[in-house]
Structures are given as structure tokens and as C-alpha cells.
Amino acid sequence: MKWWKYLTIVLLLYTVVMGFLGHVPRLAILNETERNLYFHVPMWFGMTIILLASVINSIRYLRNPSARLDTLAHESAKTGILLGVLGLLTGSLWARYTWGTWWTTDVKLNGAAVTMLIYAAYLVLRGSVSDEQQRARLSAIYNIFAFSAAIPLLFIMPRLAEASLHPGMGGNPGFSKYDLDSGMRLVFYPAVIGWTLLGVWITEVACRFAFVKEKIYEKQEKQLA
Amino acid sequence: MKSKKNNWLSRAVALLLPLLLLAGAALAQTNAAEPEMADALRANGKIYVVVLVLVIIVTGLLVYLIRLDGKVSRLEKEVNN
Incomplete structure (x- = not known):
């Protein structure tokens, strides 16, 4: 097993233990739910990083087409979507117990939801084209569109908005740096790295599985020929 | 004589007890004011x-x-x- 996989295990176990036992500031309304910072926020960090990897592989595909690059882009996008959906679900639950509602028409919430819909369309597009090369090419181009729509929706529009319930107004859309207690950073940064690495790990296994499957099909075709 | 002393004691307790309870309630309230x-x-x-x-x-x-x-x-x- 590669070294970064051991790092993932250590960081995730550290996050789960210290995430509950570590010191957090006493804040009204939030109370103990601020520990969600170690679990909800890293989903979005992980999603953004893995979707960036996906679009980079799509651009590489268009420059130099290969089935391998298409698989890398596709599997990365799938993991990114998984993390994004988990981020939406956990955020909604958190909102229910701090804002009193599952969902509000907030620019950050809606931006994240629209991003997920755009990426869902990526999967729909892939599923609707049977020719492999055409599918790879079309979805690579769509992936560039999806990522260039996601960045304004997640990082630019919230900054232009007048008001938002979500932490981090007038700065980083996820949270304000002043919201972070120095003790919480000691858990938060490892948590971001740990959850992101878990996403990378899942993607790596999914890609290797796809490559092996491809190889087996090739061998079968040779035997038939 | 003895019963008179008891009477005085019970009166003092009767007076102090509500005060203590009030103080206790006030104390509990200050605790509740801090985030849970x-x-x-x-x-x-x-x-x-x-x-x-x-x-x-x-x-x-x-x-x-x-x-x-x-x-x-x-x-x-x-x-x-």
C-alpha cells in the first residue's frame, strides 16, 4: 500500500477522535454543532480539489485523446459528485438545527445545489452516448463547461451577494478566517487533508478497476478473434 | 421554654428556605445563560x-x-x- 494511504487512515482517525474530544469555543446557537466544521466543510474542499483534477484530465484528453484520461476524468467527477452530495445533505441537516430550516433561498446553498445539478447532467450525458470516443470527447468538453460554471457559482456569486446566512460573508464563501479558533485549526486542516485523500483513494481504486476491466475485455476480444 | 426555642428555629428555617430556593433558582439561571x-x-x-x-x-x-x-x-x- 502506498504511503499516502497510511496517511489517510491516520488523519481520518485523528479527525474522528479529536473532532469530538478537542476544545471548541462556546458559541450560542451553534453549541456543539460547530464540530461539523471537521466533517461538513472538508466535503466541499475535497469536492473542489477532485473536480479540478477531473477537468484537468478532460483538458488533457482533448489535447491527447486516450481511454485512460477519459476514465481518470470520469471517475474523479463521480467522486467529486459523491462528496458534493454528502456536503449538501450534511449542510441541510446542520441548517435545520441552527437556522431552523432544511433549506433557504440562500445564494451559497442554491449555488451549491445548481453545481450538483450541472455535474449530474455530466453523468446523464455520458450515459446517453454509446460510442466510446464520442462519449469521451463530448463529456470532456461538457466537463470544462461544468467546472467553469461551478467556480462562479461557488466562489464568485456568494462574494457579490448582499446577505447570506452561511458563514463567511465578505470573504471566503465557506467560512471566515475569524470564525476559526486556533485550537480548531489543529483538527480542521488535518481533517481537510484526510477527507480529500479518502476521495483520492476511492477515485484511484475506481480507476484501477476500470483499467483492469478494459484489459480483460481486450483479452477476450483477442481470444475470440 | 424548649418548645419556644424550636418555634424560633423553625421560623428561621421557614424564612431562610424560600430565600435559599430563590438564590438557587437565580444560580441555575446564570448557568443556563452560558451556551450549553x-x-x-x-x-x-x-x-x-x-x-x-x-x-x-x-x-x-x-x-x-x-x-x-x-x-x-x-x-x-x-x-x-
């Missing part, structure tokens, strides 16, 4: 139950992923030979 945290839960150790549950879940998911990783590795070896 899971202090009691951690003090009596029950938060560790939650921590252990999550450690079990995360370990379980990681073990599953490690095994899946291993299976793919074996398959890769088999196909390449």
Missing part, C-alpha cells in the same frame, strides 16, 4: 461512546476500501501475467 455544551456528557464519559462508534464506522469503511484495493491489485497482477 456537552459538558455532562463528557464528564460522565458517554461522549467516548460516540467517539468509539465513529472510530468503528471509519475503521470499517477504511478496511472495506483497503480490501477492495487489494482485490483490484490481485486482479491487476492476474491480468498482466
